[in-house]
Amino acid sequence: MTEKWKITLHVYRQKENEAPHFDNFTLEVNPDEYVLDAVERAWAFHDRTICFRHACHHSTCGACGMRVNGVEKLTCITSIRDVTHNGATLQVEPLRNFPVVSDLAVDMGSLYRKMETVGGRAVLPVTEAEIEKPPSKWEADDSQYIRLSDCIECGLCISACPVAATTPEYLGPAPLAAAQDQGLKRKPELLSIVDSEDGVWRCHSAFECTAVCPSFVDPARRIMNLRTQVVDMRLRKLFGKA
Amino acid sequence: MDQTRHQPSAGKFWSWFIPVGRQAGGWAFALNRVTAIGLTFYLFLHLAVLSLLAQGPGSYDKFLALTENPFIKFGEWAVVAAVFLHGLNGIRIILTSFGVGVTRQKQLFYGFMIVAVFVILIFTARMY
Amino acid sequence: MSKPHVIVIGAGFTGVATAHDLALRGCDVTVVERGDLCNGTSGRTHGLLHSGGRYAVKDKESAIECIDENMILRKIVPQVIEPNGGLFMALDESDLAYAEQFIESCQECHIPIEELTPEQALTLEPNINPKVLIAFLIPDGTFDPLRLALAFAGTAKHHGATFRTFTEVEGLLTDGAGNVTGIKVLNRASGKSEEMRADVVVNATGAWAGHITAMAGLDAPVKPTPGIMVAYNQRFVQRALNRLNAPSDGDIVLPQRRMVVVGTTSFDAEDVDYIPTTEDQIKLMLERGSELIPGIRSAKPRGIFMAARPLFGVGSGRSIARTFKCYDHKETHNVDGFVTITGGKATTLRAMAEKTADVFWAKLNITAPCLTKETPLLSYRQYYTSPN
Numbered sequence: 128m129t130e131k132w133k134i135t136l137h138v139y140r141q142k143e144n145e146a147p148h149f150d151n152f153t154l155e156v157n158p159d160e161y162v163l164d165a166v167e168r169a170w171a172f173h174d175r176t177i178c179f180r181h182a183c184h185h186s187t188c189g190a191c192g193m194r195v196n197g198v199e200k201l202t203c204i205t206s207i208r209d210v211t212h213n214g215a216t217l218q219v220e221p222l223r224n225f226p227v228v229s230d231l232a233v234d235m236g237s238l239y240r241k242m243e244t245v246g247g248r249a250v251l252p253v254t255e256a257e258i259e260k261p262p263s264k265w266e267a268d269d270s271q272y273i274r275l276s277d278c279i280e281c282g283l284c285i286s287a288c289p290v291a292a293t294t295p296e297y298l299g300p301a302p303l304a305a306a307q308d309q310g311l312k313r314k315p316e317l318l319s320i321v322d323s324e325d326g327v328w329r330c331h332s333a334f335e336c337t338a339v340c341p342s343f344v345d346p347a348r349r350i351m352n353l354r355t356q357v358v359d360m361r362l363r364k365l366f367g368k369a
Numbered sequence: 370m371d372q373t374r375h376q377p378s379a380g381k382f383w384s385w386f387i388p389v390g391r392q393a394g395g396w397a398f399a400l401n402r403v404t405a406i407g408l409t410f411y412l413f414l415h416l417a418v419l420s421l422l423a424q425g426p427g428s429y430d431k432f433l434a435l436t437e438n439p440f441i442k443f444g445e446w447a448v449v450a451a452v453f454l455h456g457l458n459g460i461r462i463i464l465t466s467f468g469v470g471v472t473r474q475k476q477l478f479y480g481f482m483i484v485a486v487f488v489i490l491i492f493t494a495r496m497y
Numbered sequence: 498m499s500k501p502h503v504i505v506i507g508a509g510f511t512g513v514a515t516a517h518d519l520a521l522r523g524c525d526v527t528v529v530e531r532g533d534l535c536n537g538t539s540g541r542t543h544g545l546l547h548s549g550g551r552y553a554v555k556d557k558e559s560a561i562e563c564i565d566e567n568m569i570l571r572k573i574v575p576q577v578i579e580p581n582g583g584l585f586m587a588l589d590e591s592d593l594a595y596a597e598q599f600i601e602s603c604q605e606c607h608i609p610i611e612e613l614t615p616e617q618a619l620t621l622e623p624n625i626n627p628k629v630l631i632a633f634l635i636p637d638g639t640f641d642p643l644r645l646a647l648a649f650a651g652t653a654k655h656h657g658a659t660f661r662t663f664t665e666v667e668g669l670l671t672d673g674a675g676n677v678t679g680i681k682v683l684n685r686a687s688g689k690s691e692e693m694r695a696d697v698v699v700n701a702t703g704a705w706a707g708h709i710t711a712m713a714g715l716d717a718p719v720k721p722t723p724g725i726m727v728a729y730n731q732r733f734v735q736r737a738l739n740r741l742n743a744p745s746d747g748d749i750v751l752p753q754r755r756m757v758v759v760g761t762t763s764f765d766a767e768d769v770d771y772i773p774t775t776e777d778q779i780k781l782m783l784e785r786g787s788e789l790i791p792g793i794r795s796a797k798p799r800g801i802f803m804a805a806r807p808l809f810g811v812g813s814g815r816s817i818a819r820t821f822k823c824y825d826h827k828e829t830h831n832v833d834g835f836v837t838i839t840g841g842k843a844t845t846l847r848a849m850a851e852k853t854a855d856v857f858w859a860k861l862n863i864t865a866p867c868l869t870k871e872t873p874l875l876s877y878r879q880y881y882t883s884p885n
Contacts, residue, residue, distance in 0.1 A: 129776055143687035157773070161800070164773075171771035178663050178685050180533045182540025185728035185800030187753055188643035190533065190540070197389030204800050223384070229663055229686035232533065239881035249576045249644065249877070253735065272735040274579050275641050275754050289385045289398055331401075332462050334394025334474050343755060347394075348471045355468055 132158045132213040136169050138177065139220040140230050149218075150174065156207055163191050163202035166219060166231065178229035186341060189281030193231055194220040199283040201341040222286035224295075238282050241298055245317060247305030251276055255308075278305060278344045284336035296325045300336035300346035303327055307349040311356040322357045393475040397458050404455035411448050446496065450489045457481040500525040501861045504680055504695040506666055506709055509539030510843050512701035513649040514850035514869075520656040521872060522854065522865040527693065528650070528658065529682055531665035534880075535646045538703050539843065541804035543726060543760045544753055545737055546570065546578060546638035547844040550585055550610065551744055553602035554595075559820045560606040566845045567636060573847075574874045577644040579752065583637025583737035584618060585610075587630045588788060592741045596631060599741060603635070610635050624733040624792050637737035639751050644877045645843070651879030652872075659885055669698065669712045669835070677713060677826075677835035697857050700837040703807035704769050710837055715830050719839045721769040723805040724761035727782040729796040733757050738789045747785025756799055759786035769805035809840045820845055823853045825860070 136154055141147040152169040163181055170177040182188040184203045191202045195210050196218050211217045225233035252270040256277060284300035285291045291299050298306075303326065306317050321327045330350050337347040385399045418435075421428045435441055461477045464470050470477050503519055505512045508530035516526045530536075549563030571580055587593050603610045611634040618625060618632035625632075650660060663685040670679035670692060679694035700709045704721040732755045740748035746762045759782045766772055779801055787793040809822045821840035826832040836857055841849045851867045858865065876882075 160774070164771075167771050176685060176688070178532075180536070182533070182535040182643040184541050184802035185726065185753075185756065185758060187544075187641060187756075188535070188540060190536075190643060194390065199390065203802070232663065236881040239878045243876060243878040243882050249641075250579065272581050274581075274732070274735075274752070275577075275639075277754065279754075287390070287395075289382075289395060292381050292384045331398060332394070332465055332474075333398035334465075335392060335398075338392045338394060345472075347465075347474070348468075351465055351468050351471050354466060 129157050130159070132156055132207065134165070134207065134211055134214070135216045136165050137216050137218040138166070138169060138231070139218075140177075141221075141227050142176075142229060158208040158213070159206055161203050162193070162195050162200065162205045162207060162210060162217065162219065165207060165217060166193075166202065177231070179231040180233075187275070187279060189279035189342075192222050192281040192283045192286070194218075194222060194286065199287045199339040201281055201283065204341065222282050224285050224288070224291045225282060233282070235280070235282055237295070238280055238285055238299065238301060241302040242278075242280060242305055245298070245302045245306040245320060246309065246314070247278065247302065248276055248309060250274065251308075276305075276308070277342050278308075279342050281341065283339045283341060284344075284346050287335035287339045289333050289335065290329055290331055294325065294329060297329045298326050300330075300340075300350065301344070303330070303353055304344050304346040304349040307353040307356070311353075311360050315360070318357065318360050321353060322361065327353050327357055393478050397461070397478045401455060401458050401462075404451040404458075407447065407451045408455060411444075411451075446493065449492055450485075453485040453488050454482070457485045501696040501863070502527070502694070503697045503699060503857075504529065504693060505699045505701050506530075506680070507537070507701035507703060507705075508534045508646070508650065508660065508662065509537050509701065509703055510535075510542075510646055510649075510846040511539075511703060511838055511841060511849060512699075513646045513653065514846040515699060515701055515838070515853055516658045516660075517649040517653040517656075517874075518847075518850040518854040518867060518869050520653040520658040521868045522858065522863075526653065526658040527661060527695070528653075529661045529664045529666060529680065529693070531663070531685065533662045534650060534660075535643045537705065538805050538807060539646060540642050541726065541802055542642050542843045543749060543758060543804075544639050544642055544751055545749060545844070546580075546640050547842060548583060548636045548638075549606055549608050550583070550599070550603055550633070550635045550637070551739055551749075553606050553608060554598050555743065557602065557606055560602070560608065562820055562845050562848055563842070564606060564608045564636075566848050567638070569847060569870055570640070570844070571638070573869075573872065574645065574648050576874075576877060577641045577648055579639040579735075581638065581735045581737075581752075583635045583739060584613075584622060584625070585633040585635060585739045585741040586618070586625060586789060587632070587741040588626060588628060589630075593630055595742045596633075599633070603633075608635065622734045622736060622738075624790055625738065626789060626791055631741070633741065637739070639737060639753050640843070641753075642843070645846075647877035647880045648874040649846070651877055651881075651883060652875045654883040654885045655875055655879055657885070660880075666709060666712070669709075670694065671713070674833075675713075675831075676833040696834065696861060698835050699853070699857075700835070700839075703839055704805040706807065706837050706839045710826075713826070713830075713832055713835060715826060715832065717824065717837050717839065718809055720808045721766050721805040722763055722808045723766050723769060723772050723803045724763050725774055725778040725782060725801070725803055726758055726760040727779060727786070727798050728753070728756045728758045728800040729786070729793055730756060730799040731792065731796045733790045733792050733796075740785075740789065747782050748789075750786050750789050750793075757786075757790065757793070757796075759783075759793070761804070763806075766805065772803035772805065774801050774803055807839045807841070821849050823856055825856060827860075 136152040180190040253272040547563040549560035552560040668681040706717040710717040738750040824837040826835040
């Protein structure tokens with residue numbers, strides 16, 4: 128007999144030419160289902176005008192990022208049990224720092240464009256993807272195996288970044304991480320892109336990006352590492368060793 | 370995309386201080402900015418007062434009178450507190466910028482803040 | 498002569514691949530989608546880039562189509578594929594008995610396979626069930642569902658296609674004779690309705706095909722058939738795993754990023770706007786999955802969800818292939834300007850689009866050749882960088 132909870136889903140609503148507000152939906156849910164399921168139930172059974180983005184339902188597409196009780200989460204893998212309790216409220220809002228299309232759906236265009244600017248790799252050899260517990264000891268030819276990169280371009284990091292809140296031109300955690308992932312030695316053309324006012328130097332170490340990343344990218348560490356790569360390349364150029 | 374509205378505007382810095390969703394690193398960021406503003410304000414005040422002093426013995430007496438003011442006394446304490454909070458957090462930032470302790474930045478923050486609070490308490494005891 | 502305008506309803510794999518094919522042939526295409534790309538069945542696909550091995554024994558036509566399209570997709574859109582091959586594993590007598598017909602059928606369908614001893618299989622994939630009796634290497638793979646669609650959609654956009662998301666079809670526009678001349682849509686972001694005219698309206702809504710045909714007073718014999726998927730939080734293998742036997746529940750395990758995904762089941766459902774998962778199906782996936790990879794027992798589920806396949810029932814539509822159906826409603830119900838495509842697998846999206854576009858390209862008396870087989874797709878991010 129599956130457990131049943133009664134929760135109030137508090138949903139951010141915003142339609143064109145209307146003031147944003149919150150709507151409440153009383154739902155009966157299985158607490159081991161996900162926040163995305165709750166949103167989908169509200170849409171399917173209560174209010175067909177709710178707009179939200181979702182695709183894969185298993186943390187590989189990056190479409191369903193939202194703020195759940197104020198914290199950035201990938202709603203397809205965030206179970207209801209983890210964020211609320213029986214009889215309580217569950218608040219969902221769209222991500223910050225992206226234009227809101229409608230309700231919970233935002234326009235991710237700026238993130239994708241910046242990822243394209245740095246040429247972020249979509250697939251890469253598993254040996255470069257830094258899995259902590261690889262399925263087997265990496266043999267010399269294990270680099271033949273290709274996998275999709277960790278970053279799913281979900282935008283949670285951009286939403287959580289306090290600098291992205293005030294500076295739309297900032298490249299942002301995910302694109303900078305994607306640049307670091309390629310390495311300046313391998314792609315020296317990235318140097319001028321990341322060594323800039325809105326690149327690697329705009330980060331002010333809030334570390335919120337790594338705190339919310341659902342996909343093991345650890346952008347904060349990568350940005351710090353990218354800085355050392357930038358300084359290294361600049362010093363080499365300065366002393367003519369480039 | 371013709372359906373987009375509500376572009377983000379620069380200057381939404383008040384979102385730095387909204388507690389919901391902020392984690393340790395975000396608090397450190399916000400704290401550093403507040404203390405920085407405070408210390409910058411103090412710097413200007415300090416220069417203004419110094420220029421007062423340069424105007425002769427009469428102003429010096431005025432200055433001494435000021436220092437008895439409880440608000441100013443609090444301000445002096447606040448400056449010292451800000452220096453320690455900003456300074457120690459700043460060391461944390463320097464360390465992480467060089468790649469040291471990035472994965473432990475939360476613990477570094479809590480650790481340094483405990484030291485800062487400890488030092489401030491000692492200072493407070495000595496000052497009053 | 499002005500370009501014909503085609504409206505495609507639905508931005509899942511069928512819709513985006515069709516838009517891509519038509520746009521490359523110089524057609525003016527508008528795709529309307531009530532949500533965002535892939536928010537129906539396509540987003541929730543298991544992600545298996547089929548080699549056809551799964552169908553070789555019972556459905557050779559389907560298997561050949563799979564292996565052909567598998568090779569094409571590897572060439573035109575490698576950016577969304579984990580191309581590491583697959584293993585068909587035999588764990589018991591029944592599986593072993595299947596091996597002979599499996600080998601014969603794969604050869605007939607020109608699907609390259611290589612037989613492995615248990616030791617060889619375990620060397621390649623140390624985390625599979627050590628009791629494996631025999632295994633076959635086969636060119637399966639994994640793909641990223643949304644990004645596969647974005648790649649087709651982005652390339653289509655680059656060639657002039659327009660995508661209107663959060664735009665829901667409220668009704669079909671008809672002329673005096675009952676033929677379809679366009680659609681009436683609700684812009685869900687603004688709440689405003691508008692009308693859009695077209696030479697042909699393509700219903701590519703998959704499991705929801707019946708909702709759209711009902712607007713013309715027709716029914717589409719599509720049977721939504723959901724199944725469960727469970728994603729676990731560890732990448733145990735590099736290759737796709739299939740049970741060496743006739744297709745059944747829970748006999749596929751795929752790697753994807755840092756997960757493995759176990760699927761699936763099959764049951765009927767009337768309304769597929771929301772399908773709750775059930776305890777017994779989750780348990781079944783755990784059991785069946787851990788037969789292939791014992792380590793799954795100690796892994797944690799990361800995501801659990803249902804996906805509704807659009808299986809077509811028996812109907813009067815002309816079948817282009819047994820893998821999917823294209824109903825030209827002029828032939829089925831004497832309603833011109835309206836075409837429904839349904840069925841299909843993700844792996845064969847490009848072929849589906851090619852064959853469908855051939856159908857009504859002929860309707861519009863244009864004979865531009867299909868270019869999608871050889872045209873590499875642009876970066877999937879093109880969907881967002883294209884000025885459209």
